[in-house]
Amino acid sequence: TLMKAGRHFSCYRFSRVLLSVPQTDTRGSVDLSKFPVDRIRNFCIVAHIDHGKSTLADRLLEMTGAIAKTEKNKQVLDKLQVERERGITVKAQTASLFYHHKGQQYLLNLIDTPGHVDFSYEVSRSLSACQGVLLIVDANQGIQAQTVANFYLAFEAQLAIIPVINKIDLKNADPDRVESQIEKVLDIPKEECIRISAKLGMNVEKVLQAVVERIPPPTGSIDEPFKALVFDSNFDHYRGVVANIAVVGGRVNKGDKIVSAHLGKTYEVNELGLLRPDEHPTQKLFAGQVGYMVAGMKDVKEAQIGDTLHLQNQPVEALPGFKPAKAMVFAGMYPVDQSEYPALRSAMERLTLNDSSVTVQKDSSLALGAGWRLGFLGLLHMEVFNQRLEQEYNASVIITAPTVPYKAVLSSARLIKEHGSEEITIVNPAHFPDRSVVAEYLEPMVLGTILAPDAYTGKIMSLCLNRRAVQKNMVYIDDQRVMMKYLFPLNEIVVDFYDLLKSLSSGYASFDYENAGYQAADLIKMDILLNGQPVEELTTIIHRYFMRWLKRLIGRLLLIEYYIQVSLNKAAAIKPYRKNVLAKCYGGDITRKMKLLKKQAEGKKKMRRVGNVDVPKDAFISVLKRKEK
């Protein structure tokens, strides 16, 4: 319970009292200042979603005595409620473990990473604090899209890669086949694979041994000037920013004055410690160690991911930075009821304090009142943010249809002067410039990787074709599975592509993507009119190709009897659509009619009045969802 509530205000004091341990580890046996760098290993676990990272992390923690072996400790590193519910890891967590190997004690710093594509920036930030990775592959599912993506991230960062085949206890496990895939696709010799069952703890000891034997120690020395990499940060209401740091060289003491290379600001170190995975305060941190630091920073933006810290009078060359996380999905967010605006604002502020990858801009609209335009890494990121607002802060919000950052090359000299550049980025469809002032519209593209059994190849190809994707490559990774690469417009995959891909392949296909720049596109602004009035919040940008979906799309939008009209331009306007909830009631079944009317009345509670029409709060997002045949 303490773990779960760790970041919550009310429980914090309590947990601090219980968890504070001076200088040494829980058993009081380790003097960290004498801990030689060559007996430190910093590593990550990376894997496709659900292949067992968290389960393996739990086993490693148990076997090294960091946590007790109980059912309750299942997935200790997944702390957020939404993570536990959805079974996904959103925010990376870190744990330092002590491990005995051949008569020596080692300090193993494990950094847990998220598995979903939206959070791949978290993976790369964690990787840069490591010298090696455990690449987990499910013995039944084999290599999946994120296995390949994570492998390349680790490979490019020149890390030692230990392939681990998990779930060998499963009835359908086929570790021989998975080993061959690893050899063929990732070019790692079969002999290097470790076969384990994280669930049963089978062979997990071999993983710990491999971490010690195959991953090199960090290169820094205690005698160098202090230099640390910030690889994650959280906000705590009592102490401000808690930064997770990897000490690359030298040492830092409580009370030292440190400088953030990025902002040039000076801070005093108030608190230092190890994460085991709870905070264990220490007086110092040394080269090679990974831990946390509290230094009076008030905003996570002061502890930028990838920033370098050094001592006030000892400047060092900054470590190569990370690419800042880039918002790829934008949406408006409004309170369901305007009177809830102040409460929602404070909930949003608290949530964004912990998630520096969300961009926030104030916005307002005629229909929905005051709100914000938020930028997210992807759709799951947006849904998780929304769910956390609702669960952790009890806020009820309307999210408008998500959009990707489009660009327009302007042709109007007046506008170019006004914007100070020829090219503008549009994150709100309502501000989409008219064709008459634009030389060219551009849309963001991504290179997608799909892995699936070959039986689904036909269906997948037609789905991709419908999404305006261009095939770049297709190879067999074994006699039954295919890896395909497609260039997609980001807009086409951002809303529901992944769900459709999963359902048409009975859950067997996997997908990952990387950004691939911008490409010219024939885009149009689509307005939606309710009872004849345009609703700015339902405006979206679509490709001309999308038009034919519209009639079917509109049907799905309506819950109640109203007129809805889509307007692309006058000539192409689509006839108003009308739906009667009672249309399905034959004859005089009055109870059924009453039930439907009651249901409709309940539905209305979840709606938002736009002009003279109540719009269900989900409509703002489902406007873009499509179903393939």
Ligand SMILES: Nc1nc2c(ncn2[C@@H]2O[C@H](COP(=O)(O)OP(=O)(O)OP(=O)(O)O)[C@@H](O)[C@H]2O)c(=O)[nH]1
């Ligand atoms: N049979 C079996 N099931 C396992 C094993 N390891 C993990 N699982 C199960 O696989 C599912 C996913 O495991 P997780 O550890 O949550 O996977 P993950 O990779 O951390 O998932 P994300 O953090 O969401 O990416 C859970 O239901 C686990 O109980 C194993 O060795 N054998």
